[in-house]
Amino acid sequence: MSRAPEKPNDSPATRPGLRDFFYDRMGMSVAAGLAAKKKVPIHRSTPFYFLGGMALFLFVIQIVSGVLLSLYYKPSPDQAFESVQAFMTEVDFGWLIRSVHSWAANLLIGILFLHLLTAYMMRAYRRPRELTWATGILLLALFMAFGFSGYLLPWNQLAFFATRVGTALVGVLPVVGQDLLLLARGGENVTGDTLSRFYALHVAILPLLTLAMLGFHLFLVQHHGMSVPDREALRLGGSERLPTMPFVPDFLLRDAVGWYLVLGILAALAALFPWELGEKAAPFSSAPEGIKPEWYFLFMFQALKQLPGHILGIEGELLGVLFFGCAGLVIFLIPVLDRGQISRLVLNILAALAVVFFIVMTAWGYFDKGSLRLILGASLFLGVLSLAISFSDRGTLVRRILWMLTALATLLLIIGISQELYQ
Amino acid sequence: MEGSCDKSDKCPRRSWLVRVLVGMNLVAIGSLLYPITRFLRPRRGTRHGTLNVVAPFRVDQLRPDADGEWPAPFEFAGKPCVLVRTSDGEIKAFNAICTHTDCTVKCRPEEGDIFCSCHGGVYDLNGQNVSGPPPRPLEAYKVILRGKPGREEIIVSRT
Ligand code: FES
16 A cells, blocks of 8 residues: 555565565564563562463453353343253253353452452552553453353343342442442343343443453553562662563463463363353242352452441441442552552551451351351462462561461361361 | 634634534534433333232232242232231231342241341341341332132232
């Protein structure tokens, strides 16, 4: 198209062949230049850089498996459950694709939580990466919305009532609550119209928003390069002094190991524990026992369960919703709130409390049996502690405390398992 | 001089034009958004419903079945409706949607209460919230009995 005169120095040599045809026309030299320049710093917390790549990989899996599912799924209250049931039993590997989609969704959220936590611990949100942080939080919110909307689609009892409870929480907000509720449900109740809305959200609106947001997030990551934790930079006297590795191929190949790891875990989970379908939703029946949302909403569910009808004259669930809303806002605003030693200390304490709260509430909500609760709680604690340990220096007081907590959690884990075995 | 003003703040006529342009664009966007927001509002049928309904069982069938289960809620105006019998034999009808976060409650005949399994909310047979998270009593409907005494049809109506 362009009539620019041939520049002899544009491509170093005249390259014949198909590869070079595209190389020149697609501006690949720009991409190649970027790839050659991109370096990843090497330090103790480098492994945490893999989490984002793993999440991205799972997102790709979600797109592929989701598109496959949409070939058989029918979004209507009369047919949704039956169509899922049918493709799980009649279509070759139908059960597997559905199981992969559900498990990958859960793994994805789990990895995003870890990504968030480690990014916080590395303080990767510092200037100039405030927007990277903000888009990351928005992406997490989008993926949780994916999870919430996708949960309803099979139209089973658990999902039906979990959606009623979940959307009702919006309705308790003052002034706008009722309108938002009508908007979300497409009616006063959860009906076929709700199913259509959630379907549109899940397969059209959220994917578009997510792709745009993800593009922005990745662009920012590329633009600013990897963030180096203060401590690591300090140890070597400046982040420029850190050893690095080229992104292509060294880091990319390591990334690929992370993807295979995720793929292996996913395949094992999906094949060994196929996702259940449950019973078809009966909209006018009483709620069955054991209504539970997905595990990543469980901490909110469990906390809201504990609130009495009224606290100081205000409806309990309104207070709960406002509390979680504020918590989300604080997380979103961390780059602005962190403005010095003291605010950092406050944030760290709040973060530790939030993690403990999340773990305790999840374990409590997940199991009725005390020993199982202990197992889940202790193993989650161990997981998070192992993250924290790699951020603290050898021999410091913090590290000693962390090791003591680790020993304690291991002890609790052993007690829990032995109780479970000898009952 | 007209020709030399190229910044809108220095040039009243041009800034007026810009303002008109912005205003007209806002009007255009508004007229696009208005039908969309209206479209997003639920259709009428799901916001209102019938004014009364005949329960799918008669008075003599309103008792626990072989498994001790009370008759399940049925649809009334797009919502589940639960019927209970108080200790003095009176039949009462409630909107079965829990006032906490919209689960559907059930009547437990042995305990003599109305129970919500989602967060363990308990109401008494008059629909009053007794314990657990529910903040308000259940919405009560009016009950009219019609037909042969002891085998009457149960008609539930709003107010
Ligand atoms: S919805 Fe009934 S107790 Fe929460």
